[in-house]
Amino acid sequence: MIVLTLPGAPGIELSVAKAFGAKLVEVEHKTFPDGETYIRIPTDVNGEVVTIVQSMFPNQDKRLVELLLTVETCKDLGASKVITIIPYIAYSRQDKRFRDGEPISIKTILKLLGSAGADTLLVVDIHKSESLQYFPGKAIEITSLVLLGKKACEKGMENPIVLAPDLGALKRAQRVAKELKTEYDYMEKFRDRVTGEITIKPKEVDVSGRDVLIIDDIISTGGTIAKASRIIKSLGARRVLVAAAHSLLINNAYERIISSGVECIYTANTIKRAKALPKLEIIDISSEIIPNLKQIL
Amino acid sequence: MIVLTLPGAPGIELSVAKAFGAKLVEVEHKTFPDGETYIRIPTDVNGEVVTIVQSMFPNQDKRLVELLLTVETCKDLGASKVITIIPYIAYSRQDKRFRDGEPISIKTILKLLGSAGADTLLVVDIHKSESLQYFPGKAIEITSLVLLGKKACEKGMENPIVLAPDLGALKRAQRVAKELKTEYDYMEKFRDRVTGEITIKPKEVDVSGRDVLIIDDIISTGGTIAKASRIIKSLGARRVLVAAAHSLLINNAYERIISSGVECIYTANTIKRAKALPKLEIIDISSEIIPNLKQIL
Numbered sequence: 001m002i003v004l005t006l007p008g009a010p011g012i013e014l015s016v017a018k019a020f021g022a023k024l025v026e027v028e029h030k031t032f033p034d035g036e037t038y039i040r041i042p043t044d045v046n047g048e049v050v051t052i053v054q055s056m057f058p059n060q061d062k063r064l065v066e067l068l069l070t071v072e073t074c075k076d077l078g079a080s081k082v083i084t085i086i087p088y089i090a091y092s093r094q095d096k097r098f099r100d101g102e103p104i105s106i107k108t109i110l111k112l113l114g115s116a117g118a119d120t121l122l123v124v125d126i127h128k129s130e131s132l133q134y135f136p137g138k139a140i141e142i143t144s145l146v147l148l149g150k151k152a153c154e155k156g157m158e159n160p161i162v163l164a165p166d167l168g169a170l171k172r173a174q175r176v177a178k179e180l181k182t183e184y185d186y187m188e189k190f191r192d193r194v195t196g197e198i199t200i201k202p203k204e205v206d207v208s209g210r211d212v213l214i215i216d217d218i219i220s221t222g223g224t225i226a227k228a229s230r231i232i233k234s235l236g237a238r239r240v241l242v243a244a245a246h247s248l249l250i251n252n253a254y255e256r257i258i259s260s261g262v263e264c265i266y267t268a269n270t271i272k273r274a275k276a277l278p279k280l281e282i283i284d285i286s287s288e289i290i291p292n293l294k295q296i297l
Numbered sequence: 298m299i300v301l302t303l304p305g306a307p308g309i310e311l312s313v314a315k316a317f318g319a320k321l322v323e324v325e326h327k328t329f330p331d332g333e334t335y336i337r338i339p340t341d342v343n344g345e346v347v348t349i350v351q352s353m354f355p356n357q358d359k360r361l362v363e364l365l366l367t368v369e370t371c372k373d374l375g376a377s378k379v380i381t382i383i384p385y386i387a388y389s390r391q392d393k394r395f396r397d398g399e400p401i402s403i404k405t406i407l408k409l410l411g412s413a414g415a416d417t418l419l420v421v422d423i424h425k426s427e428s429l430q431y432f433p434g435k436a437i438e439i440t441s442l443v444l445l446g447k448k449a450c451e452k453g454m455e456n457p458i459v460l461a462p463d464l465g466a467l468k469r470a471q472r473v474a475k476e477l478k479t480e481y482d483y484m485e486k487f488r489d490r491v492t493g494e495i496t497i498k499p500k501e502v503d504v505s506g507r508d509v510l511i512i513d514d515i516i517s518t519g520g521t522i523a524k525a526s527r528i529i530k531s532l533g534a535r536r537v538l539v540a541a542a543h544s545l546l547i548n549n550a551y552e553r554i555i556s557s558g559v560e561c562i563y564t565a566n567t568i569k570r571a572k573a574l575p576k577l578e579i580i581d582i583s584s585e586i587i588p589n590l591k592q593i594l
Contacts, residue, residue, distance in 0.1 A: 028398075033547045034517050035357050036387055041398035060332050061358040068409065073400040090333055101325075101338035103370040108413065112365065115412035116405065220331050250330045 001297065002045060006054035006070060008063040010087055010272050013053040015286035016293065022051070027070055037065045039073070046078035049297065052118075056090035057248055057271045064090070064109065068116045075117030083120040083296060084113065085289065087270035088246045092127035093218070110134040120296050124270050124285060125172075125217045125245035140292050144268035144285045145215055148243035149176040151283050152266050157211040157241065161185060163202060165214055165228040173215045176243070182213075187228050201231060208236035219244045219265070222253030226260035233261040246270050247280065254280065298594065299342060303351035303367060305360045307384055307569050310350040312583035313590065319348070324367055334362045336370070343375035346594065349415075353387035354545055354568045361387070361406065365413045372414030380417045380593060381410065382586065384567035385543045389424035390515070407431040417593050421567050421582060422469075422514045422542035437589050441565035441582045442512055445540035446473040448580050449563050454508040454538065458482060460499060462511055462525040470512045473540070479510075484525050498528060505533035516541045516562070519550030523557035530558040543567050544577065551577065 001022040005013045007029055017024035028040040052070055056063040067084065074082050094105035106127075113121065114136035121139040126132060132139040153160065164173035164186035177184035188203040212232050219225055219242075229240045240262050247267040257265060258279055268285045298319040302310045304326055314321035325337040349367055353360040364381065371379050391402035403424075410418065411433035418436040423429060429436040450457065461470035461483035474481035485500040509529050516522055516539075526537045537559050544564040554562060555576055565582045 032517075034545050035355055036391070036402075037358060038391070038402075039400060040396060043398070058332055061334060061362045065358045065361065069400040069402055069405050072405045072408070073398070076401070077398070094333070094335070099337060101340070101370070101374070103336060103366040104373070105333075105335075105366055108366055108369045111369070112409050112412060115409060220329075248331050 001049045001051060002043060004041065004050055004052045004070060004074070006039075006052065006063070006066050008055040008057065008066075008272060009053040010055050010269050012085070012087060012269060012284070012286045012289060015284070016051065016053065016085070016289060019286070019290045020293070020297075027066070029066060037062055037069070039066050039069050041070065041073055041077070044077075045074050047080055049081045049083070050074045050079040051083040051085060051293070053085045053087075055088040055271050056086060057088050057246075060090035068112060071113065071116040071118050081119050082117055083122070083293070084118045085122045085293070087124045087268070087285075089123045089126060092131060095128045095131045106131045107134040110139075111136065122289065122292060122296075124268060124289075127217055138296070140296070142285070142288045142292055143172075143175065144245045144270070144283070144288060145172055145176050145243055146179045147285060147288060148245070148266040148268060148283055149180050149213060149215070151281065152213055152241045152243055152264070153180055155264075157213065157239070160211045160213055161205055161207060162213050162215055163187065163207075163228070163232070165216055165224045169216050172217065176213075176215050187231070200227070201235065207232050209238055211239045211241070212237045214240065214242045214262075216242070216244045218246045218248060219253060219257070219267075220248050221250045222256040225262070226256045229257065229260040229262050239263050242266065249280075298346045298348060299340060301338065301347055301349045301367060301371070303336075303349065303360070303363050305352040305354065305363075305569060306350040307352050307566050309382070309384060309566060309581070309583045309586060312581070313348065313350065313382070313587060316583070316587045317590070317594075324363075326363060334359055334366070336363055336366050338367065338370055338374070341374075342371050344377055346378045346380070347371045347376040348380040348382060348590070350382045350384075352385040352568050353383060354385050354543075357387035365409060368410065368413040368415050378416050379414055380419070380590070381415045382419045382590070384421045384565070384582075386420045386423055389428060392425045392428045403428045404431040407436075408433065419586065419589060419593075421565060421586075424514055435593070437593070439582070439585045439589055440469075440472065441542045441567070441580070441585060442469055442473050442540055443476045444582060444585060445542070445563040445565060445580055446477050446510060446512070448578065449510055449538050449540055449561070450477060452561075454510065454536065457508045457510055458502055458504060459510050459512055460484065460504075460525070460529070462513055462521045466513050469514065473510075473512050484528070497524070498532065504529050506535055508536045508538070509534045511537065511539045511559075513539070513541045515543045515545060516550060516554070516564075517545050518547045519553045522559070523553045526554065526557040526559050536560050539563065546577075
């Protein structure tokens with residue numbers, strides 16, 4: 001097996017290549033003066049099983065084009081199988097038409113990936129697992145959240161509750177809570193019958209005096225998490241921690257979350273990160289990816 | 298017919314819609330804070346022939362994603378036929394593997410466009426016409442260069458020669474020269490047998506005292522044109538004009554070309570342009586596109 005690494009690869013490619021004794025090759029890449037993306041595969045892939053590692057953040061569209069060009073070139077040059085590991089796949093939140101005339105962007109992306117020649121796809125915590133049906137080949141989703149939840153608990157949480165910041169994340173919270181053997185709940189919207197004002201609060205559990213682990217798949221601008229955290233704190237929670245698979249942390253998301261009372265954000269190494277942040281704990285998820293890749297091979 | 302216009306559409310969509318009495322609808326578009334591309338088609342396309350107009354410069358990859366999302370959404374929403382007019386299609390210069398392991402990028406782009414659901418494709422002066430074979434549907438290439446050449450001649454060229462700045466542009470020069478009933482030639486590389494130095498000059502014609510029209514498909518950084526112009530001037534050419542389909546004019550390309558002695562650049566309106574330039578004459582090529590579109594419908 002050859003492991004090809006593209007500019008968005010977040011580091012897991014090293015342990016993946018090592019685990020399989022595979023050759024790790026960086027795909028050459030540059031941008032032409034006019035903005036066109038260039039890639040080149042500097043190794044012979046003919047007859048080889050090729051695993052391409054690429055995450056699609058930042059610069060989602062450029063990362064996508066690099067990936068599509070690499071996949072098609074591998075197939076063109078005779079690779080016997082093309083496996084794509086996309087720890088963070090962009091466009092997963094546009095998984096339905098919220099308004100008439102919208103695209104189902106994740107469908108387009110996954111179909112194109114198949115058209116380009118990808119045989120198998122491994123992703124980490126995609127926004128909706130059901131979206132993977134759009135990929136024409138075999139698609140596997142790995143969750144990082146159980147691992148992240150365990151890491152948070154190792155640091156000593158007392159009587160913890162796993163909490164989804166909205167209904168969309170409830171399934172994830174349920175899964176993590178089951179593994180951690182804790183209670184779980186989600187933040188529900190309430191409309192005040194008199195004022196019409198919408199507020200959110202945990203649907204059933206009382207968080208007072210307890211440690212809360214907020215679970216989500218993607219932190220983008222951090223608004224959802226920060227809001228949930230502030231409310232939980234105001235309801236008397238002792239400590240608030242966050243476990244999120246993909247911490248994009250757009251603009252001042254990190255400061256926003258920390259200032260809302262979150263003690264630490266546990267996140268997976270699904271994207272490349274420019275700099276370390278004191279309260280962002282990055283957990284390597286290669287150990288989750290490697291056994292799944294073994295099953296495919 | 299509905300004409301859908303995307304952010305790269307260079308203006309021809311207006312005359313196209315008018316010529317067919319078609320509804321002209323701008324596709325809604327924005328970029329999410331994290332960088333994801335969003336589009337929405339704010340009209341019902343069910344059962345309709347849809348013509349999408351998009352050029353792929355600047356921001357080639359974003360323009361491509363907008364186009365792919367729009368094409369697939371139109372098909373999903375029941376459009377009876379999807380025609381894509383791409384006046385400037387990016388990646389056309391990567392039309393072969395110049396080195397082992399390179400992609401044939403234009404092949405990937407055209408195949409993906411077909412996979413997304415485009416039935417028919419209209420492009421203007423693609424770098425190599427042969428590349429269109431990669432598009433699975435019907436593909437039509439329109440040339441703007443004859444029109445540009447005629448416009449240049451209208452301004453009074455004396456005893457003109459049409460000149461390709463390199464062998465790659467020779468076919469184009471030949472075609473324009475035939476229409477203009479002029480001589481043509483190309484700039485050939487010569488290696489000095491003693492010094493080994495490579496120089497270029499017109500292969501056969503003597504440009505001394507004559508007006509020269511340099512023909513090319515794409516002006517990117519302007520290096521090729523500026524070099525050709527300087528040499529032709531040094532060989533005694535009276536006037537040097539340029540006809541180029543797509544004037545990307547990266548960095549200081551315009552100044553570079555004008556300072557090399559070029560009197561005027563004639564170019565087609567295949568890309569959106571931020572500002573007017575005194576010696577850049579932009580020619581509307583809707584008149585070339587409309588009859589070709591009529592034949593498809």
